Each structure stands twice: as structure tokens, then as C-alpha cells.
Amino acid sequence: MSKPELPGWRWGPFTFRMPFYHTRLYWQEAMQGLFVAAATGLALVPLMMEFFGLGFEEAVAVSMIHSAIIASAIIVFGEPYAPGWITPALPLVLAYVLGGYDDPASRWQAMTALSLNFAALLFILGISGLGKKFVLWLPDTLKAGIILGAAIAALKRVFIDDAERFLLQQPIAITLACAVCLIFAFSLPMAKLKAKYKVFAIIGALGLLPGFIIAAAVGPLVGEVSYDIQWGILIPPVGAAWAQMSPFAIGWPSLEMFLQGIPLAIITYVILFGDMVTGNEVIRDGLTARHDEHIDINPTRTHISVAIRNAVMGVTAPFFPTQGTMWTGVQVIIVQRWKLGIENMNSLHSGLASYYLMGLPIMFFLLPLLTGLQPLLGIALSLTLVLTGFACAYVAMAIPQNNTARGTVVLIGAALAFFEPWIGLTFGVLATLLLVGWDVNRDPIPHED
Template sequence: MLPKRQHGEVQPGLKWGPFTARIPLIHLRFSLADMLQGLAVAGATGLALVPYFMALLGLSFEEAVVMAMFHSLLISFSWMFFGDPYAPGWLTPAIPFVVAFITTPAYLGDHTAQFQAMTALSLNFAFILIFLGVTGLGAKLIKVVPNVFKGGIILGAAVAAFLRVTKDGDAANVFQSAPIAGTLGVVVCLVFAFSKPLQAMAANNKVLAMILGFGLLPGFIIAGSVGYFTGEFVYNIRWEILDVGAAATSLWDKASPFHIGWPSVDTFIAAFPLALITYILFFGDVVTGNEMIEQAQTQRDDEKLELNGSRAHMATGLRNVMMGIVAPFFTTQGVLWTGIQVILLKRWTQGREKVDSIFDSIGSFYAFGLPFLFIFLPLVTLLQPLLPVALAVTLILTAFACATLALSLVDDATERGAMVITAMAFSVFEPWLGLLVGLVTIAALCGFKVFMPKPEQ
């Protein structure tokens, strides 16, 4: 029997150390709408790096799918074992830096060296996260950052997401690769997620309310159907079951440091600066997730969403350790999938009769869909053409949600201007340079007083 949550308390679970484990159908309920979204959106997005795995690291299609499956499993079960109320995902903005790192002359063409570099990156990043989590320094850092700087980071994520969607030649530019079906899918998803007139109509129309309840799924169905008839999407279905055992064994032989050897000290040293840069992106995601949850919390007083910066650091660090020693591809284990977080929170704010706990939505979106998806090649190959739509939708939703959130954090006109400059710096420069420009801009325009901790009320 499901434990009943008392009004205003945290969803029940099994406490272990700083974490809380929640078991499906015991500590959370099943949500069909969220599971169907997970199959379509998370499934297509989870396959996005398969071409990278094959082209850069020399993996076969089956090995690449198993690697993507392992990454998705770690993400899918993060909420279950650790208890954070985030929809976890990749640290997507760092992927270009990682690809550039492993394609330098020191690693290019040597797949063993590339995998060792990925392990070094993952373990360095995990060390930073776990150290800051255990000491509590990460949580303190998140609390003392002023709103104007938080807003700059969040708005920077919005600008960067929008720029990536419109960049020529990028996999996310669906407007270039599938202009009719892609544009229609993105527009439908955006309107269904945020349109106030449509939501007002749904209040008096049960059929429309039911359709809107499926979130992004209708947009994907429309895009996939239109793309088939326009010829923009070609479906090459493979009617097979993936031989996970054979593919996992060969992947282990090619990628795991237990088989190919551990990275050298020089590799760990060379990888450390990129791990530090990636921490800035992680920090921005935690800030964004916390602000989203705190705003949504004002509309639901029956469930308390417990935010714990130290727990988020340690949980993400542990996932990076596991990924780095089994199927290393750095930045696939982040703390937040912004576009999905906003969709799940929006459904949660509609009330307890819609979804009892945020973990019902998160659990159904991830655990009830992803663990089984990659085994069935008919589903994998069915979703492959929808990859550009999935990337574009999540980036557009991220851009919109982050922009509205950032603009609500400050009221002062000077702080808003400094926030915009900081955002542009984060979106066009490397993360460390964006950080420096933002700090200097805010200090010069707003004064050092904004960095001083405010007294407790």
C-alpha cells in the first residue's frame, strides 16, 4: 500500500544517509501521460549521441546503443536512489568542449586513449562534486550567489539554447533539416506547454484538457506523421531485439578502464581544467532548477519539495563515477534537463488531483519508459528520425522557461541590464570567461553589496 503523505510534508521514502530512495508503486504512483512522453521525448534525445559514439570512438551501432542505454539508466534512476526533485539530464553545453578535447592530436584516432580521457574527465568532475557536496561548500555557494548573477546564468542558458537551435549545420537545427514537420512539431509543443489562451479553453473542454495532459507527445506525433508524408523523415525499422549481453561485453572490452587500463597522471592533469569549466555549467543548472521549483512550490502547499545542494552534488558525482568506469562519455550525467523539468512542474502545479507527487511524474517519465526502450530496436529505429525534433523542442522550451524565470528574479533596471550582459557573455564565450565577464560587470554596475549575504529574516 502506498504510504500517505501528510499535507505539507515531503513525499515518503527510504532514508539512507543524505539520500532518500523511492520505490515505484510503493512511494509513487504510475502516470501514463508522463510515461508516454518519456518514451517519445527522452527516448529520441537519449539516442542523440549514438552517431558521436560511432564516428568518434569507433563503436558499432549496437555498442553505441548500449552505451546510450547505460547513460540513460543512470539518469533514469537518479531520482529513485538519491531523492532529488529534479528531472536529470546531460550537461549539454559542455559537449562541444569535450569533443574538441578528445579530437586533439594527443587522442585523435586512438580510441583507447579517448576512452581513458573520458574516464579522467568523469572522475575529475566527480571528485569536484563529491568534495563540494561532503564539505557543504557547494550548497553554501548556491545560497550566497546574488539574484542578478543567478539571473545572468539562467538567461545565458536561454540565449545559448536559442542560438544552438538556429545554428547552421547543428543537429538541433530542425528548421534546416526538416523545415515543415520540425517547425510544426516545435510550435505545437511550445503552444501546448505555455499558451494561456489554450489553457483557458481547456478549463471548459475535457477533450482538449486530456490532449494537453499528454504534454509534448501530441507535438511529436504530429511532427512524425507530417514528416513521413513530406518525405523529411524516413523510417527504416529494424525488427530485432538488441543482444544486450554481447554488445555490453564488447563495449566493456573497448571502454572500461578495468579492461583498457586507467588514465595516466598526465591525462588526469590535462582533463582537470575542463572538469572545472563544466562545474560552472552544473552550478548554473542547480540554480535554475532550484528557482523553478521554488516558484512552482508557491502553487502547491500539500507537498514540500526538499532542495539540498550538497545532496545534488554528491548524487551527480556518484553517477559520474559509475559512468566513468563502465561507459565513459563525459557530460552525460548532469543534474537537470531544463525543458522537461518545466513541463513536469507545470503539470504538478495543476493540483493534487492531476498528479499527487512530483515524483509520480519524474518516475513515470524516466523509470517506466527508458529502461526498456533501448532493447527493442523497432522502437529505437522508429525514434531515430525524430532526433532533431527532440533536440529542438527541449532547447526551445529551455530557452523560453529560462528567460521567463531569469527576468522575474530582479526588479531593478540596472541589475536587469547587468544580467543581460552577463547572459550574453555566458552564451558566446567559454564558461570561465563568461563567469569572469559577469562578475566584473555586476560588480562595476551594481556594486559589491549585491554579493554580500542578506541577513536572515
């Protein structure tokens, strides 16, 4: 007898699950989602204000649209992953858009071109089944170089490009936040403490939140953070934001923008595929403990659903790459509680929907929460980029098998971080061929000894 899947309304390859009807609300996941998702989801607000010409409320409206599209992955399309940004690609995208275009309108158009390029690539690779074959065909050295390029670009943006705007304005708060999160996420001594003491394990499971809370507490004490909390309800000005960013309002990208964005779409797809592989392995591990529920893992459905989300985002609130497959930390946290049994969580889909607040954008209307977070958003952005840089660096450097490959990976990473995507990608292909050879790994899933 086959295991049942949580019911829903089928439409094509997708399943719509009505919140509170098909999926239950679990307060544990909802409370984490309210604060962690608020801190990270609003992290792009400073960038949209500084470089894309939006006011605070308009930038919040854009983040609300992104959040709604992200939540649709679970509710509308029935995906079994905790969706999030394709974070490793973000620093490469920012370097390309901010370095290549000078005014907000052209930057929004560049974001639209990137989003629609990526949507088309995903759709084609999804319905044709060529996605897996494409990633299998890429050599390990080039993959590692792409990931390391994201790491270098992320750290460069924090410590060089935007240092005067964020790091030098809040040095103690940002340093403390990054230190706490790096220690709890990656420290080997801390891993031993988490295995021995439950309190450390609980703190570590909260992801970015502990470092963020410490920065929020220490910031005012050292004069780096000043709160001006306002009470009331905010109605995000979606119309005003639309008028400044949607291609229907400001015009469509030129053909040149679409062509120049193709290499970055390919690079982002390589990173996205890695997220899909990781997400599938996390779910398969959970299924060893949950024999009562069937979770449908369908790469074709995932390709098409992410393509649709990117296309919708590209014409409404274009900010690439905020529509990815999986937020790894959240996926792991939810699956860990799902594994404990049906009495803790009836379905993985319920846990996912609860974390994303059943798709209801409550936090974007709460003015006290938004104004309380406003002086901390530069910290949230810096923290996100530093953790991305660290994680990408150790993943990238674990892939090459010899010193020549390691040196080549560093060259490719630097080229991608400092030059335009097509130059970096071309350099990466040539460097791989000439220095290492086309070192294809037929098994894209890493296995630890």
C-alpha cells in the same frame, strides 16, 4: 502524529525502494514515460554518432546506461524528484567540448573530466552545507547572465553550428515541432484555452510529445523523414561502447582537462541549484493537498546522490550533463496527479518509479521503437535545444531589476555562449562588479506577485 513515509530499505542517508514491492506500477505514468522518455532520452544519439565516433547501436547503449543511472535516483537513492538532464548547461557543454577538442577520444575524456569535477564539487558542497551559501553569495546579474548564456548557446547550436546537419535537412518538421511545443508550453492565448477546455490542458501536459508526433506524421509527407522500421530485439552493445568512451579503456583526462573544466562545473552547479529550489517548491505545493504522506526533502542527500550518479556516469558513459536533479515538466505532471489523492496514486515515489518504467530499460531493447525513432532524433534534439533556449531566456530576463542590469546580463550571456567557460565567467564577474555591483539577493526563491 507524524505522517508516514513510504517504506524502503535504508542505507546511510538513502532509501532503496524495490519496484513492485515498495512502489506500485501506474500505467498512466508508465505509458507517458515509455514514449516521452524514449524521444528525449535518445535525443543525444545523433550527436554521439556525428561527433563522438559511435554507431547507432553503440549510442543507444550509452543512452541506456544514462537511463539506468537516472532511474537510480528514485529507486536506489530514494529521491522525491523526477530526474533528468541539467538541460540549460547542455549547449554550453557542447560548445566547450566540440569547439575545444577535435577527436572522439579527447572529447570523451573532456566529458569524463567535467563529470568528475562536477561530482567532486557537489560532494564537497553537500557534506559541508556550503551549497546554499555559495548560491546566496552569487549576485543576481551573474546568475541571470549564466542562464541567458545557456539560452544563446542553445539557439546558436540549432540555427548556426548544427544547422546543416539537422535544421536544413528537416526544416518543416523541426519548425512544426518547435512551434507546437512552444505554443502549448508558453503561449498566453493557449493558457486561456487550456484553462477553458480540458483537451488543450491534456495535450499541454504531454510536454514534447505532441510536437514530436506532428513532426513524425508530417515529415514523410514533405519528404524529410523516411522510416525503415525493423522488427526484433536489440541487445545494446555495451562492451563496444565502453571500449570507445570509458577512461578505463581510452585513458584518463589530463590535469589540464580537469582544470579547464572547473568553471563549467561551477556554472552548471548554479543551474542545478535552481532546479533543486524549483523541485522543493513543487513538492511543498503538493503537500498542501496530500496530508497522508511525508516526503523527505534533504538537500545534503540530494547533493551526494547526484555526485555519485555523475561519478558513475563519468567513468562508464561520460556525457555531461545528463545526470541532474529534476526534469521540471515531468515532476509537475506527476505531482499534479499525486495531489488528487491516495486513490489516484498511493505515493509520489510510486508515480515517479512508474514514469521511469521501474528502472527497467525496456525501450532500449525494442528494435521497432528504436528504428522508428531513428530518423526523428535530430528533430528531438533540435526541439529540446529550442525549448531550452526559450525557457532560459525568459527566466534570465525576469531576474534583472533595471536597464543597466539587463544590458549587463546580455553581455555576460554572449561572452559565455561565444567564448571558453573561464573567459566567459571571468568577464561575467568583472562586468557585474563594474556595471551593476555585487547585487546579492538573500532570497533565492522567486516569488510572483
